[in-house]
Amino acid sequence: MKRRLIHTNSFVEDAVNIITDAARDAIETNGIFRIGLCGGNTPKPVYSLLAKSREPIDWNKVLVTFGDERCVPPDDAQSNYRMANEAFLSHVPIPAENVHRIQGELEPEKAASDYEHVLLESAGRFSEPRYVHDLLLLGMGDDGHTASLFPETAALEETDRNVVANFVPKFDTHRITMTFPLINAARHVCFLVNDPAKESIVEKVLSGMSDYPAARVHPESGELTWLLSF
Numbered sequence: 001m002k003r004r005l006i007h008t009n010s011f012v013e014d015a016v017n018i019i020t021d022a023a024r025d026a027i028e029t030n031g032i033f034r035i036g037l038c039g040g041n042t043p044k045p046v047y048s049l050l051a052k053s054r055e056p057i058d059w060n061k062v063l064v065t066f067g068d069e070r071c072v073p074p075d076d077a078q079s080n081y082r083m084a085n086e087a088f089l090s091h092v093p094i095p096a097e098n099v100h101r102i103q104g105e106l107e108p109e110k111a112a113s114d115y116e117h118v119l120l121e122s123a124g125r126f127s128e129p130r131y132v133h134d135l136l137l138l139g140m141g142d143d144g145h146t147a148s149l150f151p152e153t154a155a156l157e158e159t160d161r162n163v164v165a166n167f168v169p170k171f172d173t174h175r176i177t178m179t180f181p182l183i184n185a186a187r188h189v190c191f192l193v194n195d196p197a198k199e200s201i202v203e204k205v206l207s208g209m210s211d212y213p214a215a216r217v218h219p220e221s222g223e224l225t226w227l228l229s230f
């Protein structure tokens with residue numbers, strides 16, 4: 001695994017450049033760009049600027065997945081899909097069938113198993129045992145969680161499935177989340193962290209001396225980037 005730390009004063013612009021560079025390379029190499037989007041607040045301005053990017057991206061060749069989703073309908077204020085759709089997806093001509101939304105409105109186990117099927121079926125079209133993201137965006141919480149892989153939750157121990165329904169005691173609710181096997185199968189994972197209050201957690205994660213969930217992201221044969229605004 002190749003790891004890259006980028007400390008930047010132009011966080012949003014640099015994040016968009018990472019995405020458009022990855023898109024150009026993937027489409028040139030494989031004729032398709034498979035990106036995984038993260039939720040939360042950090043990526044929203046990145047998605048908005050990406051939608052306005054003058055970089056010529058053939059959106060017909062872009063496939064979108066989501067690293068996690070809250071167990072809410074797609075029009076709920078808490079929905080990661082809604083955030084990404086309002087900021088980005090509704091502004092670019094990605095074919096609807098290329099956007100694989102996690103159906104947070106379903107019963108959690110059903111939502112997870114349906115998404116597992118979508119990813120396995122898509123991976124099969126590429127003759128892959130497991131879906132391979134060209135670029136997977138991740139955020140990190142102030143407890144070191146990423147996607148919806150929260151400390152001391154069952155999903156941390158998943159070694160086979162790509163997607164699970166994970167009960168999160170701190171919220172007393174389920175989240176649907178990608179698992180470490182799927183995350184670590186990516187060609188390139190990029191953490192986007194722009195909150196200085198998370199600096200100490202980032203340092204502990206990068207030190208390798210922690211068992212924070214984010215520390216368990218290491219794409220075996222891929223690249224890991226940390227884009228940090230501090």
Ligand code: 6PG
Pocket residue numbers: 038039040041042043067068069070080138139140141145146147148195
């Ligand atoms: C979510 C995200 C989650 C997020 C972190 C950071 O559904 O909330 O997937 O993993 O990336 O909690 O969130 P902020 O960007 O809002 O700090």
